Amino acid sequence: MESDSAAIVHARDLTKVYRVPVRESGLGAAFRSLFRRKTRDILAVNRISFDIREGEIVGFLGPNGAGKTTTLKMLAGLLYPTSGTLKVLGYPPWKREKHFLRQITLVIGNRSQLVWDIPAADSFELQRAIYNIPRDQFRETVAELTELLDLAPLLRKPLRNLSLGERMKCEIAGALLHRPRLLFLDEPTLGLDVTMQRRIREFIKYYNQRYHATVLLSSHYMADVEALCDRILVIHHGQLLFDGELDELIERFSTYKTIEVQTRAPEGDLSRYGEVIERSDGYVSLRVPRKETAKVTERLLAELPIIDLTVEDPPVEEVVERIFAQGHAGPAPDEEAERAPGTAGGRGAS
Amino acid sequence: MRVFLTLFRVNLLFELAYRSNFFVQALESLSHLAFSILGLALVYSHTAELNGWSVYELLALVGVFFAIGGLIGFIIQPSLQQFMQDIQKGTLDFALVKPVDAQLLVSMQSMRIWKLTDVLLGAGLIGFSMWKLQTAWSWLRVGQFALALLDGAIIVYSFWMIMATLAFWLIRVENLLVIFESLYEAGRWPIGIYPGWLRMALTFIVPVAFATTVPARALTGRAQPEVLLAATGMAVALMVLARIIWNIGLRHYSGASA
Numbered sequence: 001m002e003s004d005s006a007a008i009v010h011a012r013d014l015t016k017v018y019r020v021p022v023r024e025s026g027l028g029a030a031f032r033s034l035f036r037r038k039t040r041d042i043l044a045v046n047r048i049s050f051d052i053r054e055g056e057i058v059g060f061l062g063p064n065g066a067g068k069t070t071t072l073k074m075l076a077g078l079l080y081p082t083s084g085t086l087k088v089l090g091y092p093p094w095k096r097e098k099h100f101l102r103q104i105t106l107v108i109g110n111r112s113q114l115v116w117d118i119p120a121a122d123s124f125e126l127q128r129a130i131y132n133i134p135r136d137q138f139r140e141t142v143a144e145l146t147e148l149l150d151l152a153p154l155l156r157k158p159l160r161n162l163s164l165g166e167r168m169k170c171e172i173a174g175a176l177l178h179r180p181r182l183l184f185l186d187e188p189t190l191g192l193d194v195t196m197q198r199r200i201r202e203f204i205k206y207y208n209q210r211y212h213a214t215v216l217l218s219s220h221y222m223a224d225v226e227a228l229c230d231r232i233l234v235i236h237h238g239q240l241l242f243d244g245e246l247d248e249l250i251e252r253f254s255t256y257k258t259i260e261v262q263t264r265a266p267e268g269d270l271s272r273y274g275e276v277i278e279r280s281d282g283y284v285s286l287r288v289p290r291k292e293t294a295k296v297t298e299r300l301l302a303e304l305p306i307i308d309l310t311v312e313d314p315p316v317e318e319v320v321e322r323i324f325a326q327g328h329a330g331p332a333p334d335e336e337a338e339r340a341p342g343t344a345g346g347r348g349a350s
Numbered sequence: 351m352r353v354f355l356t357l358f359r360v361n362l363l364f365e366l367a368y369r370s371n372f373f374v375q376a377l378e379s380l381s382h383l384a385f386s387i388l389g390l391a392l393v394y395s396h397t398a399e400l401n402g403w404s405v406y407e408l409l410a411l412v413g414v415f416f417a418i419g420g421l422i423g424f425i426i427q428p429s430l431q432q433f434m435q436d437i438q439k440g441t442l443d444f445a446l447v448k449p450v451d452a453q454l455l456v457s458m459q460s461m462r463i464w465k466l467t468d469v470l471l472g473a474g475l476i477g478f479s480m481w482k483l484q485t486a487w488s489w490l491r492v493g494q495f496a497l498a499l500l501d502g503a504i505i506v507y508s509f510w511m512i513m514a515t516l517a518f519w520l521i522r523v524e525n526l527l528v529i530f531e532s533l534y535e536a537g538r539w540p541i542g543i544y545p546g547w548l549r550m551a552l553t554f555i556v557p558v559a560f561a562t563t564v565p566a567r568a569l570t571g572r573a574q575p576e577v578l579l580a581a582t583g584m585a586v587a588l589m590v591l592a593r594i595i596w597n598i599g600l601r602h603y604s605g606a607s608a
C-alpha cells in the first residue's frame with residue numbers, strides 16, 4: 001500500500017481498547033466506583049491501517065459492534081485512540097483543534113443535533129453563529145441546500161412536526177452549512193423509506209462532486225454503499241478484513257455465482273449442474289461454485305436446449321453476510337490460511 | 351457571545367409562540383413571591399429583627415434569592431439538564447465537534463426565557479428594599495454588591511456544572527440536582543439563623559450562603575472585605591475546579607483517561 005502524504009486520513013495500527021467499568025448496583029457502589037473501579041478491557045478496534053484521499057467516498061461495513069462506529073469516532077476526534085498513528089486533515093483529531101473541527105461535520109442517523117422545538121431555519125442561524133459563517137456565504141449555502149433537498153416547505157416548521165425523513169434532510173443541511181471538507185455520516189439513512197434513502201444518497205454524491213468533499217460513511221444498507229462508495233472497508237471484530245472496491249470484494253469473497261437459464265426442456269433433474277435455488281417452468285436459477293462457473297456453463301449449453309443464459313454475482317448482501325459469518329477467519333478460506341487473532345488484520349487489497 | 355445572543359433570540363422566538371407560558375410563569379413567580387413575603391410578615395410580626403436582619407434587609411435577601419434562582423431556572427438548570435441527557439443519548443458528540451468551547455456551549459444551550467421574570471421580580475424587590483431602607487448610595491457599595499452577586503452566580507453555576515459533569519461517570523445524577531434545588535431553598539433565609547453544622551454545610555459543601563446571604567450583606571453595607579474576598583476566592587476556585595472536572599470527564603468520555 002502506497003503511503004500518500006496528501007492523504008486526508010492516515011491511520012496506522014489504529015487500536016482502541018475500551019476500559020469498561022464492572023459496576024455493582026446501587027448509588028453507594030456507584031460512588032465507590034468513582035475512586036476504585038473494577039474494569040475489564042474490550043478490544044474494539046485492533047490495529048487497522050488505511051489511507052483516505054481527498055474526494056473519496058469510503059464506506060465502512062460491519063455488523064453492530066464490529067468497531068466501525070468506534071473507528072469513525074476516533075477519526076472525528078470523539079474517541080482517543082489507545083495506540084497507533086492517526087492524522088486526519090493533518091491534525092491529531094482527538095485534540096479537537098478549532099481549525100480541524102471547522103472542516104469536518106458529523107451526521108448520525110436517528111440522532112438530532114437541531115433543536116427539537118424550534119424550526120430548522122432558526123437552528124441554522126445557530127450553526128451560523130457557532131461556525132461564524134459570513135452572512136453572504138450562509139445565505140447562498142442555505143439557498144442551495146434548500147433547492148437541492150426541497151427544504152422550502154420544511155424550514156419554518158418546528159422540527160418535531162416533521163417526519164423522520166424530512167428531519168434527516170434538515171439535519172444533513174444543518175451539518176453542511178459551513179461547507180466541511182470531510183463528512184462523517186454514521187448510518188445517515190437509518191429508518192428512512194426507500195425513496196428518501198435514494199434522495200439522500202443522490203444528495204451526498206452531489207455534494208461530494210460539487211465541493212470535492214471526502215465522505216466517510218457507515219451503513220447497514222448495502223444499497224447505500226453500492227450506490228455511493230468508490231471504496232469499502234470491511235471491519236469485523238475490530239479487524240480490517242477488506243479494503244478495496246466493491247467489485248473486488250465480491251470477486252474475493254463470493255465463492256459462488258448464480259447461473260440463470262431459460263430452457264425449452266423444463267423437466268429433468270438439474271441438480272447435477274449445481275444447487276437449484278429457484279425453479280419455475282422454463283426458468284431455473286442455479287448456484288455454482290465460482291471456479292466451476294465456466295465449466296458448468298459449457299456443459300449446460302452443450303447438454304440442454306437453452307434459450308437464454310446469464311451468469312451473475314450474488315447480491316452484495318449475501319457476500320457481506322458470508323464474510324461476517326466467517327468471523328475471525330479473515331479473507332475467504334480458499335485465499336489464505338486463517339490468521340491468528342491478535343495479529344494485524346488484513347491489509348486489504350493490493 | 352455571538353452564539354449566546356443567537357441562542358437567546360431563537361429561544362425568545364420560540365417562547366413568544368407560546369405566550370400562555372408567560373402568564374403561567376408570571377403567576378407561578380408571583381405566588382412564590384407572595385408566600386415568601388407572607389413568611390417574612392409572619393416572622394416579623396413576632397420580632398423586629400432576625401439574626402441581626404431587619405425586615406427590609408431580609409426583603410433584599412429574598413430579592414437576591416429570587417434573582418439568582420431566576421438565573422438558575424433561566425439558563426443553568428435547563429442547559430445542564432440537557433447536557434446530562436446529551437451524555438445519555440450520545441448527542442453530546444455534536445457539541446464536541448463544534449469549533450467553540452464545548453463547556454460554554456452546553457452551559458447555555460437551553461433557555462427558559464420566562465424564568466427571567468424571577469430575575470426582574472428579584473431586582474424589583476431589591477430596589478424596593480433599598481428605597482425603604484433609605485440607603486445612602488455609594489459606588490463602593492454598588493461595586494461590592496455587583497462583585498458579590500457575580501461571585502454568587504459563578505459559584506452556583508460552577509457547583510451545578512460539577513454536579514452535572516458527574517454524569518460522565520454516573521450517567522444518572524438528576525437526583526443530586528434535586529437535592530441542590532431543595533437546599534437552595536434554604537438560601538431565602540440568612541445563613542446565620544441555621545445551626546453551626548448546617549451553616550458550615552451551606553457555606554462550603556453546597557455553597558448557598560455565597561449565592562444569597564453574601565450579596566444581600568454587601569447590598570445592605572454589612573459585608574466585611576474578607577467575606578467578599580473569600581467569596582471571590584471561592585468563585586475562582588470552583589470555576590477552575592469545574593473546568594478541571596470537565597476536562598477529566600471529557601477524557602473519560604473519549605477513553606483517554608484509561
